[in-house]
Amino acid sequence: MSSPIPYGRQSISEADIQAVIEVLRSDWLTQGPAVERFERAVADYCGAKYAVAVNSATSALHIACLAADLGSGDTLWTSPNTFVASANCGLYCGAGVDFVDIDPRSYNLSVTELEKKLALAKVNGTLPKVVIPVHFAGQSCEMARIAELSEEYGFTVIEDASHAIGGKYQGAPIGGCRFSEMTVFSFHPVKIITTGEGGMVLTNRRDLYERLLRLRSHGITRDPGLMVGASQGAWYYQQIELGFNYRMTDIQAALGASQLERLDEFVRQRHVLAKRYDEELASLPLTLPWQHPDTYSAFHLYVIRLKLDEAAITHEETFKALRQAGIGVNLHYIPVHTQPYYQQLGFKTGYCPQTEQYYREAISIPMFHGLNEADQEYVISTLQQVLE
Ligand SMILES: *Cc1c(COP(=O)(O)O)cnc(C)c1O
Numbered sequence: 001m002s003s004p005i006p007y008g009r010q011s012i013s014e015a016d017i018q019a020v021i022e023v024l025r026s027d028w029l030t031q032g033p034a035v036e037r038f039e040r041a042v043a044d045y046c047g048a049k050y051a052v053a054v055n056s057a058t059s060a061l062h063i064a065c066l067a068a069d070l071g072s073g074d075t076l077w078t079s080p081n082t083f084v085a086s087a088n089c090g091l092y093c094g095a096g097v098d099f100v101d102i103d104p105r106s107y108n109l110s111v112t113e114l115e116k117k118l119a120l121a122k123v124n125g126t127l128p129k130v131v132i133p134v135h136f137a138g139q140s141c142e143m144a145r146i147a148e149l150s151e152e153y154g155f156t157v158i159e160d161a162s163h164a165i166g167g168k169y170q171g172a173p174i175g176g177c178r179f180s181e182m183t184v185f186s187f188h189p190v191k192i193i194t195t196g197e198g199g200m201v202l203t204n205r206r207d208l209y210e211r212l213l214r215l216r217s218h219g220i221t222r223d224p225g226l227m228v229g230a231s232q233g234a235w236y237y238q239q240i241e242l243g244f245n246y247r248m249t250d251i252q253a254a255l256g257a258s259q260l261e262r263l264d265e266f267v268r269q270r271h272v273l274a275k276r277y278d279e280e281l282a283s284l285p286l287t288l289p290w291q292h293p294d295t296y297s298a299f300h301l302y303v304i305r306l307k308l309d310e311a312a313i314t315h316e317e318t319f320k321a322l323r324q325a326g327i328g329v330n331l332h333y334i335p336v337h338t339q340p341y342y343q344q345l346g347f348k349t350g351y352c353p354q355t356e357q358y359y360r361e362a363i364s365i366p367m368f369h370g371l372n373e374a375d376q377e378y379v380i381s382t383l384q385q386v387l388e
């Protein structure tokens with residue numbers, strides 16, 4: 001093997017490069033017409049009314065939480081099987097964070113656990129203001145049930161769909177916000193489509209949309225209807241709340257819009273790769289990804305779980321053997337509540353047993369558009385050698 005096979009990577013075409021060059025030759029580099037076009041294209045693709053592009057999904061989660069009025073004294077609940085950003089956004093707002101253990105089949109936040117925890121929180125007066133279901137590996141959470149619970153208990157749902165653009169739930173694209181107030185995408189290069197760095201919030205609510213636009217850009221408005229007192233002239237703007245510079249550049253948006261044209265093809269190929277893994281790894285001491293019948297995954301990740309009692313090798317040894325063979329395996333995720341920062345907030349190991357068990361067994365193997373047949377065959381045969 002020459003260079004290692006990564007677990008994920010971007011796929012950049014000549015058309016993507018041309019789209020970026022065109023922006024470089026134009027009048028706008030920062031947020032301008034290409035950002036608006038990209039927002040419109042993603043919103044239309046997903047069937048959402050509004051989209052706000054920002055410089056990362058982390059920023060998108062932050063302003064989505066602020067738009068949901070999350071603040072001190074409030075609590076945000078999310079899955080512990082996620083990237084730290086899904087939880088950190090609550091802390092940015094001064095809110096508390098808590099975790100709902102995962103479903104052992106889908107590795108998504110468990111709706112049964114959520115239901116139990118909500119019933120208890122109602123009694124204790126500790127209901128969450130925001131719940132962030134994370135569509136792990138690109139597979140949607142059980143959103144219909146989560147939406148029912150949000151009605152019953154009065155929390156706002158923000159979908160962290162960082163893994164999931166191009167996926168579907170009950171036949172409709174993820175991002176349409178049919179069961180949530182807002183949905184967040186990431187365009188980091190390992191995700192399904194990329195803008196280098198970038199993210200987006202989608203919503204069907206005009207009020208949230210306007211708030212998100214403002215929060216993206218310093219909390220500034222040029223709308224006289226929102227100003228305190230009268231406008232002082234054509235130059236005038238007011239800062240009416242505390243916002244940020246979370247803007248995406250036109251350079252990034254042009255890349256994103258060009259990538260979006262290949263999104264369906266990207267996800268189709270990921271399914272071909274997943275099917276091949278499903279077939280060829282079936283006889284090994286592994287649990288392969290289970291798919292809920294309501295979902296069509298974007299397959300950001302392909303996670304295998306080692307059956308520890310059947311395999312003759314440990315999780316760590318398997319991981320090391322694969323890395324040594326030039327296969328860039330990874331682990332998604334270290335349970336967030338076991339991170340030192342969260343432990344110092346009071347979370348103890350043992351708090352989310354399903355997530356922790358999953359963590360002791362999981363390995364993400366290469367899955368990306370452009371993974372060729374020979375390389376996938378090499379991954380499969382290496383796994384066979386290591387595990388048989
Ligand atoms: C990647 C990721 C994020 C953060 O995305 P950035 O665009 O890198 O800020 C948030 N949540 C999940 C689940 C992710 O995978």
